[in-house]
Amino acid sequence: MTGGFKEPVYVTRPLLPDLEKFKLRLNKIWESKWLSNMGEQHRLFEESARKALKAPYVSLFNNGTTALMAAVRFLGLKGEVITTPFTFPATPHALLLNGVHPVFCDIENETMNIDPDKIEAAITSKTTGILAVHIFGTPCDTVKIQKIADKHGLKVIYDAAHAFNTEIDGVGIGNFGDISMFSFHATKLFNTGEGGCLTYKDGCFKPGIELLRNMGIKNEEEVITAGFNGKMTEIQAALGMLNLELIEEERGKRSRLQEIYHRELSGVEGVACYKNPENIKESLQYFTVRIDEKQFGSSRDSVYEEFKKYNVFTRKYFYPLCSEYPCYKDYPSAEKELLPSAHKAADEVLCLPFYGELTNEDVEKICGILKGLKK
Numbered sequence: 001m002t003g004g005f006k007e008p009v010y011v012t013r014p015l016l017p018d019l020e021k022f023k024l025r026l027n028k029i030w031e032s033k034w035l036s037n038m039g040e041q042h043r044l045f046e047e048s049a050r051k052a053l054k055a056p057y058v059s060l061f062n063n064g065t066t067a068l069m070a071a072v073r074f075l076g077l078k079g080e081v082i083t084t085p086f087t088f089p090a091t092p093h094a095l096l097l098n099g100v101h102p103v104f105c106d107i108e109n110e111t112m113n114i115d116p117d118k119i120e121a122a123i124t125s126k127t128t129g130i131l132a133v134h135i136f137g138t139p140c141d142t143v144k145i146q147k148i149a150d151k152h153g154l155k156v157i158y159d160a161a162h163a164f165n166t167e168i169d170g171v172g173i174g175n176f177g178d179i180s181m182f183s184f185h186a187t188k189l190f191n192t193g194e195g196g197c198l199t200y201k202d203g204c205f206k207p208g209i210e211l212l213r214n215m216g217i218k219n220e221e222e223v224i225t226a227g228f229n230g231k232m233t234e235i236q237a238a239l240g241m242l243n244l245e246l247i248e249e250e251r252g253k254r255s256r257l258q259e260i261y262h263r264e265l266s267g268v269e270g271v272a273c274y275k276n277p278e279n280i281k282e283s284l285q286y287f288t289v290r291i292d293e294k295q296f297g298s299s300r301d302s303v304y305e306e307f308k309k310y311n312v313f314t315r316k317y318f319y320p321l322c323s324e325y326p327c328y329k330d331y332p333s334a335e336k337e338l339l340p341s342a343h344k345a346a347d348e349v350l351c352l353p354f355y356g357e358l359t360n361e362d363v364e365k366i367c368g369i370l371k372g373l374k375k
Ligand SMILES: *Cc1c(COP(=O)(O)O)cnc(C)c1O
Pocket: 063, 064, 065, 066, 087, 088, 090, 091, 133, 159, 161, 162, 183, 184, 185, 194, 195, 196
């Protein structure tokens, strides 16, 4: 039996810049006495984030969820929006909190993204949009989704919370659909502690989105719509500037660890790893496997429990499905029989530890533990 780890190994660790460098930026903020409301750091970071994401326009937010809510509100979505149940709660909640009902559509078995071939059957006279998620950074079928949207006059929002740096044929993932949302939460590949942004191709969106972000305040004399407070602080933006400098190195390390995972786990019966095609630049935010209980001899849940005995804390993303939450379970689209691939994914997926500080030996050991659990 392979021994466990002395210190707990978590699924991720946040990227953190050199503290002395951060203090230099904090000094500037202290001198300026400007803590929020789009100051110098915000201006610099917005431009840097825009370049990193290869996106035409960016609006920064205090977190990804408020950004997503602003997108739903700005596009005027109402009635029903078709989305995936295999995601983080923020995705359907951003709809419901805007008075829009999510309609759950099953996912593709391979990519675990919304199945474009099942979207049209879910469209009704009330449908106003599609909210798709690039799950684990794997791009959705953006071509098929756009075709359906154009045919039926629907808006498309992408939840790209997992897809920082993902590109399709060299095009930044934030260029697809009407609006995309990125999360900069501490657990994401790129973080500002809490934070997020929207990206979009149409520059005309900028004033309207940013009005929602700041209470609908146009100027000192006029408040022209109902907005909320979604503003990113100077301290978040400063952290973002420094963490952006670390991304390439982190990606290099993760790419090496991913290779080891693939090498060690290929050929293990009952353990499947999804591989993106060659034209995709991967986000490298997660490393996930699927445990097929019949072939592996042990369920995903028991693998998850067993790993803890070795001081390895994996995550069951995304279990339970959103369609199982009390606020959605009675929706007609939430019926289990309609979502077989989503239920299968929720029962099989396990996120393994994946961050640059892990050594090759750590990953080999994690794979050894997993292989030891096969029955
Ligand atoms: C993290 C995440 C969000 C929300 O991000 P926050 O920045 O934490 O508000 C939304 N959707 C998905 C799929 C996520 O994983």
